[in-house]
Amino acid sequence: MEELGKPNFGDNFPIANLDLQGIRRRVAILFRKMMDLFDKMLNERMELRRMNDYISIDDFLDILLQLSHQGNSEKLDRNLIKHLILDSVVGAIETTTSTLEWAMAELLQNPKVLQEARGELKQIIGEGNLVEESNITCLPYLQAIVKETMRLHPSFPLLLPKKAEADIEIHSFVIPKGTQLLINAWAIGRDPKFWEVPDLFRPERFIRSEMDVKGRDFGLIPFGGGRRICPGLPLAIRMLHLMLGGLIHSFDWKLENNITPESLDMKDKYGLFLQKAQPLRIIPISN
Numbered sequence: 001m002e003e004l005g006k007p008n009f010g011d012n013f014p015i016a017n018l019d020l021q022g023i024r025r026r027v028a029i030l031f032r033k034m035m036d037l038f039d040k041m042l043n044e045r046m047e048l049r050r051m052n053d054y055i056s057i058d059d060f061l062d063i064l065l066q067l068s069h070q071g072n073s074e075k076l077d078r079n080l081i082k083h084l085i086l087d088s089v090v091g092a093i094e095t096t097t098s099t100l101e102w103a104m105a106e107l108l109q110n111p112k113v114l115q116e117a118r119g120e121l122k123q124i125i126g127e128g129n130l131v132e133e134s135n136i137t138c139l140p141y142l143q144a145i146v147k148e149t150m151r152l153h154p155s156f157p158l159l160l161p162k163k164a165e166a167d168i169e170i171h172s173f174v175i176p177k178g179t180q181l182l183i184n185a186w187a188i189g190r191d192p193k194f195w196e197v198p199d200l201f202r203p204e205r206f207i208r209s210e211m212d213v214k215g216r217d218f219g220l221i222p223f224g225g226g227r228r229i230c231p232g233l234p235l236a237i238r239m240l241h242l243m244l245g246g247l248i249h250s251f252d253w254k255l256e257n258n259i260t261p262e263s264l265d266m267k268d269k270y271g272l273f274l275q276k277a278q279p280l281r282i283i284p285i286s287n
């Protein structure tokens with residue numbers, strides 16, 4: 001992931017096909033390794049599926065293999081299946097884990113917010129019980145924490161590049177056909193014209209607000225919007241609430257090595273994904 005997000009000097013001279021930093025070469029090696037891994041997974045699953053007593057587990061791979069055997073008009077061949085898995089793996093892992101890491105970092109930097117969130121969980125879930133998917137709608141403060149984390153730390157700060165299919169005019173500004181467009185979700189989430197004290201982590205701003213991250217409110221678009229909105233949104237939202245709720249309900253947390261909330265490093269590092277420059281290191285204390 002890190003290699004994919006590095007600025008490549010050679011991209012400024014597309015005709016010359018330069019790869020002075022060796023980024024393209026290293027990415028090609030990693031890409032081949034991933035494809036070999038997917039090939040192995042596919043072979044193993046296809047072998048299992050050939051057995052008479054195989055019971056389908058209806059996971060992503062099983063469904064793709066079923067579709068590929070149904071002779072659909074658009075041929076879903078082995079190569080396409082591997083690329084679909086690659087897209088999902090790339091899109092799913094780094095985004096969800098880094099959002100969770102940012103949320104925990106913000107909570108440890110803002111002990112009052114953490115305390116409020118734990119209070120809500122204690123009241124709704126009860127001590128000793130595990131957070132379940134059905135509880136999420138009853139946890140407005142936890143939901144507000146997830147939104148506030150995504151406002152300040154969108155996993156793809158510039159979303160994914162888009163290309164104008166036709167000339168478009170927006171507020172008398174003409175975008176010619178073929179232009180590559182980058183949408184700065186990071187800057188939108190911190191725009192002082194739109195957000196009060198934008199740099200403060202303040203989940204309360206989402207309490208009693210209808211605003212959500214599903215692409216309808218253009219002030220908060222961590223998953224993008226429109227036809228290419230993140231297809232993993234429903235899964236990501238569920239996983240984030242469950243994991244974050246579970247972590248703060250089941251454990252107390254402290255920062256390691258005498259780091260205080262005030263001295264916690266919250267800098268991010270440049271790349272395709274918005275990651276913490278210094279990984280968060282925290283210690284769980286059993287409740």
Ligand code: HEM
Binds near residue numbers: 088092155222232
């Ligand atoms: C916190 C978690 C996540 C965030 C913030 C996130 C964000 C995004 C964003 C911003 C885009 C580009 C949308 C655009 O440019 O308009 C995207 C695309 C995508 N995401 Fe996610 N994502 C997350 C989790 C997931 C998960 C869990 C999956 C899969 C299970 C996934 C799969 C994908 C795929 C396949 C695309 C490409 C879609 C396309 O090209 O049309 N994402 N995601």
